[in-house]
Structure formats: C-alpha cells, structure tokens
Amino acid sequence: MTTSTGKNRKGSTGNPLDHMPRTAPDSSRAAESFMLPQTAPVQLVDPDGRHVHNDMYPLPDGRQLLTAYRQLVIGRRVNDQANALVRQGRMAVYPSSHGQEACQVAAALTLGDGDWLFPTYRDTVAVMARGVDPIQTLTLLRGDWHGGYDPYEHKVSIQATPLATQLLHAVGVAHAAKLKGENTVVMAMCGDGATSEGDFHEALNFAAVFHLPVVFFVQNNQYAISVPLKHQSVAPSLAHKAIGYGMPGERVDGNDLAALLGVLGKGVDRARAGGGPVLVEAHTYRMQSHTNADDATRYRTDEEVQAWLPKDPIIRMRSYLSGLHLLTEELEQEFAGDAEQVAARMRDGLNAEVQVDPEDLFRFVYTNPTPQLREQAAKLRDELSRESL
Amino acid sequence: MTATTTSTTLTFAKALNTALADEMEADPTVVVFGEDVGPLGGVFRITDGLTKRFGEERCFDTPLAESGIMGMAVGMAMNGLRPVVEMQFDAFAYPAFEQVVSHVAKMPNRTRGKVKLPMVIRIPYAGGIGGVEHHCDSSESYYAHTPGLTVVAPATVQDAYTMLRESIRHPDPVVFLEPKKLYWSKDEVDLPALQARWGAGGAAAAGPRIGRAVVAREGSDATLITYGPSVPTALQAAEAAAAEGRSLEVIDVRSLVPFDDETVTASVRKTGRAVVIAEAPGFASVASEIVARVQERCFHSLAAPVLRVTGFDIPYPAPKLEQYYLPSVDRILDTVDELQWEEA
Numbered sequence: 036m037t038t039s040t041g042k043n044r045k046g047s048t049g050n051p052l053d054h055m056p057r058t059a060p061d062s063s064r065a066a067e068s069f070m071l072p073q074t075a076p077v078q079l080v081d082p083d084g085r086h087v088h089n090d091m092y093p094l095p096d097g098r099q100l101l102t103a104y105r106q107l108v109i110g111r112r113v114n115d116q117a118n119a120l121v122r123q124g125r126m127a128v129y130p131s132s133h134g135q136e137a138c139q140v141a142a143a144l145t146l147g148d149g150d151w152l153f154p155t156y157r158d159t160v161a162v163m164a165r166g167v168d169p170i171q172t173l174t175l176l177r178g179d180w181h182g183g184y185d186p187y188e189h190k191v192s193i194q195a196t197p198l199a200t201q202l203l204h205a206v207g208v209a210h211a212a213k214l215k216g217e218n219t220v221v222m223a224m225c226g227d228g229a230t231s232e233g234d235f236h237e238a239l240n241f242a243a244v245f246h247l248p249v250v251f252f253v254q255n256n257q258y259a260i261s262v263p264l265k266h267q268s269v270a271p272s273l274a275h276k277a278i279g280y281g282m283p284g285e286r287v288d289g290n291d292l293a294a295l296l297g298v299l300g301k302g303v304d305r306a307r308a309g310g311g312p313v314l315v316e317a318h319t320y321r322m323q324s325h326t327n328a329d330d331a332t333r334y335r336t337d338e339e340v341q342a343w344l345p346k347d348p349i350i351r352m353r354s355y356l357s358g359l360h361l362l363t364e365e366l367e368q369e370f371a372g373d374a375e376q377v378a379a380r381m382r383d384g385l386n387a388e389v390q391v392d393p394e395d396l397f398r399f400v401y402t403n404p405t406p407q408l409r410e411q412a413a414k415l416r417d418e419l420s421r422e423s424l
Numbered sequence: 425m426t427a428t429t430t431s432t433t434l435t436f437a438k439a440l441n442t443a444l445a446d447e448m449e450a451d452p453t454v455v456v457f458g459e460d461v462g463p464l465g466g467v468f469r470i471t472d473g474l475t476k477r478f479g480e481e482r483c484f485d486t487p488l489a490e491s492g493i494m495g496m497a498v499g500m501a502m503n504g505l506r507p508v509v510e511m512q513f514d515a516f517a518y519p520a521f522e523q524v525v526s527h528v529a530k531m532p533n534r535t536r537g538k539v540k541l542p543m544v545i546r547i548p549y550a551g552g553i554g555g556v557e558h559h560c561d562s563s564e565s566y567y568a569h570t571p572g573l574t575v576v577a578p579a580t581v582q583d584a585y586t587m588l589r590e591s592i593r594h595p596d597p598v599v600f601l602e603p604k605k606l607y608w609s610k611d612e613v614d615l616p617a618l619q620a621r622w623g624a625g626g627a628a629a630a631g632p633r634i635g636r637a638v639v640a641r642e643g644s645d646a647t648l649i650t651y652g653p654s655v656p657t658a659l660q661a662a663e664a665a666a667a668e669g670r671s672l673e674v675i676d677v678r679s680l681v682p683f684d685d686e687t688v689t690a691s692v693r694k695t696g697r698a699v700v701i702a703e704a705p706g707f708a709s710v711a712s713e714i715v716a717r718v719q720e721r722c723f724h725s726l727a728a729p730v731l732r733v734t735g736f737d738i739p740y741p742a743p744k745l746e747q748y749y750l751p752s753v754d755r756i757l758d759t760v761d762e763l764q765w766e767e768a
C-alpha cells in the first residue's frame with residue numbers, strides 16, 4: 036500500500052487498488068477508508084486530449100496506448116457495421132456499445148492469456164478484442180444458434196443476457212482457479228442496471244468472502260433501456276457499493292482509454308497478486324438506443340446525447356497520441372484499413388446464407404440424448420423428408 | 425363479432441393497454457410497476473401513456489430487479505393495493521420465481537385466508553417472433569404446476585381486454601400470460617359495449633372468463649384443444665381440414681388454472697377424438713395435464729388416444745430454427761390424421 040495521498044481522495048489512505056490484504060480484510064477503520072472510491076472518476080487524458088496528472092495512476096506508455104487505440108478504431112467500426120447489418124436484416128438485433136468502446140477494449144486488453152472474461156450482450160467489441168472470431172461472435176445475434184464460439188478457446192464465457200447472472204459464474208471460475216492453484220484473474224462485466232439485481236450483490240459478497248481474483252467491471256452508461264441511473268441507485272456512486280462487501284471500489288472515466296487501462300490494469304494486477312476482488316465503475320454513455328428495437332427519443336433528449344459527443348473516447352485518444360507524434364497519418368490509415376478488413380469479414384460472413392441443421396436442435400441438450408429426444412428427432416427427420424419429396 | 429356503429433379495430437396490445445387504463449380509472453388502488461413501464465410505456469408499449477395520465481405514483485419504473493418487484497408487490501397487496509406488475513419477458517421472470525412460488529402462491533394458504541394477494545403478474549410469453557434466446561420461453565407449466573396461482577392466457581383481442589380487467593379484480597394472484605406473437609393481431613371490437621359491461625356490476629356482469637374455456641370454432645369430427653399463441657394456428661388447421669372434408673372443433677382453453685373440464689369434456693365426448701396443441705415442451709406440461717384429464721373423463725367416448733402437438737423437449741431454439749419447433753398447421757393436420765380414422 037502506498038502512502039501517497041491522492042489529491043482526489045477524501046478520508047482515504049491511498050490508492051485502494053494498491054492495498055494488498057492477504058485475506059479478506061478486517062473491519063477496522065483503516066480497512067474501510069482504503070475501499071472508498073475517489074470523489075471523482077479517475078481521468079488521465081481529458082476530452083481535449085491532454086494528460087491529467089494523477090498521483091495514483093501513471094499514464095500507460097505510448098506503445099500500449101497505440102495498440103489499444105487501434106482496437107478502439109476497430110471497435111467503432113464493428114459497432115457501425117453491426118448496426119448496418121441489422122438494418123439490412125442480416126442480424127436479428129444488436130445492442131451497440133457505440134461510445135463505450137474504450138471500456139470494451141480496456142476490459143479485453145488488461146487480461147492475460149490465461150485470464151477469463153465474462154461479457155454481457157453489449158460486450159461484443161470486448162469479445163472480439165480478446166481475439167474471438169467476429170462471425171463466431173455474431174452468431175448469437177444472427178440467430179442461428181445461442182452462441183457461436185468455444186468459451187475455452189479464448190477464455191471468454193458465452194455472452195449473458197439474463198442480467199448479472201454471469202457475475203456468479205465469474206466468481207465460480209475464479210474460485211476453482213484458486214482451489215486448483217492457477218494464477219487466473221476473472222473480469223466480470225455488467226451494466227449499471229444490472230447492479231440492482233440480487234445476483235450482483237451475491238457475486239460481490241462471495242468474491243469478497245472467498246477473497247477471489249475477480250475484477251467486477253460496471254459500465255455505467257447511465258441507462259438501463261429507458262430507466263436512468265437515478266431510478267436505479269441513490270448511492271454516491273456505484274463504486275461505493277464495494278465497501279459494503281469489503282472490497283475496494285474505484286471510479287474511472289469510461290471514455291478515457293488511458294485511465295481505464297490504468298485502473299483495470301491495476302485491479303487485475305492486484306487480484307493476480309492475491310489482493311482479492313475489486314469493483315470498478317466506468318462513467319460512460321450509451322450513445323445509441325438500447326438496441327435497434329428501442330427508440331431512445333421516447334425517454335431522453337437530443338441535447339443530453341449531444342453533450343456527450345465531445346467526450347468521445349476515440350477523439351480524445353487520437354488527439355493525445357497525435358500530439359505526442361506517436362499516431363501519424365500513416366498509422367491512422369493503417370488502423371482504418373484494419374478496421375475495414377474486420378467490417379468486410381463481418382459483411383461477408385453475415386451475408387452468406389447459413390445452413391442450419393434442424394437436427395442440431397436435439398444434439399446438445401444432453402450428453403446422451405434421452406430416448407424421447409431421439410424419438411422427436413426421428414419424427415422431425417421424417418417430417419422434413421416427406422416435405423422434400 | 426358483429427360490427428356495430430361503435431366497433432373499432434383494436435390490436436391485442438392496445439386492448440391490454442386500454443384495460444389497464446380503464447381499471448386504473450375505476451379503482452384507485454390499482455398500481456402498475458416494473459421495468460421500463462413508466463415513460464417508455466413498456467418494451468411492448470402495453471403501459472403506454474399510463475404514467476402521463478395517472479402520475480408516477482400509479483405507474484412507475486422500479487430498480488432493475490424482478491425479485492424485488494415481485495416481493496414488493498406482495499407487500500403492497502398485503503397493505504390494500506392491487507399491484508399489476510410486468511415481467512419484461514418470460515425468461516426474465518425467473519429471478520422472481522422464489523417470490524412467486526414461496527410467497528405469492530402460498531401466502532393466502534399459510535394465513536388461512538387472512539391475507540389475500542389480489543395482484544396480477546403480466547408476462548409477455550412464448551415465441552414465434554424470431555426473438556433471441558431468453559425472449560421466447562413458454563413458462564406456463566411452472567406456474568400452472570404451482571398451487572395457489574391462477575394462470576390465464578388470452579388469445580383474442582376481446583379476451584385480452586376482458587380477462588385483464590377480470591384478473592385485476594380477481595381476489596387471488598393471477599399470472600397473466602400475454603402471447604407476444606399476438607400483440608399486433610387485430611380485431612373489430614365494440615369497445616364501448618365491452619367497457620360498459622364493467623360498470624357497477626363488475627366482473628359478474630361481464631361473464632367470467634377465468635375458469636371458462638370457449639369453443640372458438642365448432643366442429644364434429646375431432647377437437648383441437650389449445651390456448652395462447654397456438655389458438656390461431658389451430659384455427660388455421662381447422663380451416664384447412666374443412667377444405668379436406670374434416671370438421672374440427674377448436675377449444676381455446678384461455679384459463680389454464682382453474683381448468684374448465686366441463687367445456688373440454690363436452691366437446692371431446694361429442695367428437696370422440698382430440699389433439700392438444702401447445703408451444704411449450706411437451707414433457708410434464710400443461711398439455712400433458714389436459715391429455716390426462718380428457719382421458720380420465722372421456723375414455724368411453726374416445727375412438728383414438730388423445731395426441732399432442734407440442735414443442736420438442738429442448739431449450740427454445742434460435743430464430744433461424746424456431747420454424748422447426750413451433751406447432752404448425754401441417755404438424756397439427758398430420759397428427760389429426762393419426763387419430764385412427766380407418767377404424768371409425
């Protein structure tokens with residue numbers, strides 16, 4: 036634990052993520068104060084692309100930021116392309132993370148190869164940034180199966196739709212890793228709305244009690260479909276909920292890639308070193324409707340949305356990196372080209388007609404299909420063969 | 425329905441919306457809450473305009489927690505209100521399952537009738553809309569299997585309106601299943617006449633629908649017994665069968681609990697053959713229960729075993745596969761063909 040006092044921190048004894056208890060912390064006052072988040076979200080690069088000094092979080096180095104920026108550009112392109120594919124009827128639905136790409140990229144990039152990611156329906160970009168094939172990622176939303184990738188291949192769990200349920204699975208994976216002596220960290224993602232579900236609270240408590248290497252990462256995009264944050268929670272911040280379970284909480288500017296890499300990276304390092312779970316809340320904004328099936332104009336004003344435009348995660352990282360002459364015109368074009376390739380792959384993959392095999396319906400329900408399922412499969416086979424006569 | 429001067433075209437969704445508004449108007453103790461039911465009007469717009477018209481205290485958004493919604497409704501019902509809660513989708517009602525099974529269903533029994541829970545749990549349910557996973561479950565059997573719950577599933581615009589009003593006035597908790605596929609279906613409805621039935625006399629004047637099945641189409645050769653989203657499919661099958669010279673009666677069960685043995689039994693005794701149709705997986709389902717009851721009551725009238733057309737015993741499939749899963753006209757007609765006609 037560092038002794039330096041953060042300028043943002045009130046009544047706190049340093050960076051909560053520097054605090055390294057070996058076991059679940061005791062309930063002394065000192066233990067309490069290190070768990071409190073900063074009074075304002077951590078920001079390392081402001082919307083104009085200027086570095087903001089922070090005692091507790093050094094700026095990630097330029098190379099790391101450049102790699103992450105490339106993913107940011109790709110992530111934005113993925114969101115745009117997915118929206119277009121929904122409009123063209125190639126996908127059933129798409130919950131866009133437009134505006135939240137920095138969170139998506141940072142969640143994926145702060146993990147090591149052996150670590151696990153537990154994403155939601157909105158975290159498509161994080162899933163892809165972790166290396167999962169774009170077409171496999173979008174299979175769920177294309178509608179030919181409930182998931183398209185092997186969770187073990189990239190250690191990315193299947194995207195969860197029932198809110199907050201995946202957080203407990205993340206806790207379980209971390210617990211098993213601990214029992215098996217593996218050096219695994221688990222990133223468990225959810226939205227602001229999901230923090231109201233019982234499973235969120237159970238997951239945090241379990242992780243804290245068992246002192247597990249889980250980074251709970253809440254993307255507070257201010258809305259749960261139409262419901263604004265103020266109807267969800269009146270806590271000082273969502274990050275403050277951490278102290279109630281005995282873990283540190285931290286707030287971060289969710290549109291600041293550098294700050295996200297810093298805060299999440301620290302959380303991951305701390306968890307890996309045996310420091311236990313942390314809760315990180317990113318302040319961001321859902322720039323588009325909940326999904327294409329939603330009409331956000333029914334519950335928020337255009338001015339509100341416009342006010343977030345200048346805070347865009349890409350703009351600020353671009354100006355910061357250009358200012359350092361790390362991001363050149365050439366590189367910018369190269370990244371755009373890379374993004375275009377991913378988009379082309381999405382188009383090709385989703386425009387191709389998929390052959391769905393109706394018998395898949397019965398193949399995976401049980402390891403050994405029941406006699407009843409075999410009977411039902413035979414019946415369907417018979418029905419289809421008569422149809423094709 | 426015969427067209428009158430006051431008849432208008434109404435969607436199933438608008439009928440539900442109107443029923444909620446009319447009941448809130450009629451009874452100040454009715455409160456509506458859930459996820460996105462306030463300013464947005466619900467993801468299916470069933471609560472559209474209610475917050476604006478009745479204020480935030482009568483129709484409001486809660487924090488995002490189904491168990492919380494259900495548990496709070498229990499307390500509000502205990503304390504004199506009539507909560508009408510919306511579960512956003514069938515599969516998202518599961519976090520509330522403990523409250524439903526352990527308290528909503530049991531409180532009146534535990535308290536020997538001292539505590540009544542006059543609440544309605546509205547659930548958009550079942551498939552056929554190309555929805556991604558968790559948005560298409562047929563969860564009726566879980567509820568129907570739970571003693572203490574009244575479970576209904578309207579299939580027509582008129583029943584949507586009437587049964588929702590009746591459910592809100594019902595003394596016991598009602599699980600009100602709204603077939604999503606039918607939200608956009610339309611019918612000519614004499615709304616003022618329907619509304620007038622709910623004047624001073626209330627439900628009695630309207631003629632109860634809870635506990636009453638209805639003959640949706642008369643026929644003499646076999647009975648199709650169904651409910652909710654499968655009613656239109658069964659009616660289409662009956663139409664197609666008629667063209668082939670076979671007369672099928674269609675029963676819309678509409679009230680799963682209590683179940684109307686009388687109407688169903690009378691029909692099967694008349695026709696001597698029956699097929700039960702439902703979207704839900706068939707194993708240990710409402711459809712199985714119906715088959716058992718028919719067999720127990722109509723054994724001597726039956727010319728063939730009672731058969732079923734149900735969903736397969738699998739998780740609800742992805743959109744591109746749902747056509748293979750859902751009961752279809754062809755599958756119903758094939759099954760009707762299997763009712764041992766040659767021996768007749």
Ligand SMILES: Cc1ncc(C[n+]2csc(CCOP(=O)(O)OP(=O)(O)O)c2C)c(N)n1
Pocket residue numbers: 157196197198225226227228229230256258259260321325459488490512516519
């Ligand atoms: C248990 C459960 N209840 C309801 C839903 C329906 N639903 C899907 S997304 C959503 C809003 C979630 O908001 P938030 O957690 O803030 O995540 P965001 O969509 O903003 O990323 C709701 C209510 C669900 N998926 N699961």
Ligand SMILES: [Mg+2]
Pocket residue numbers: 226227228254255256257258259260
């Ligand atoms: Mg949100």
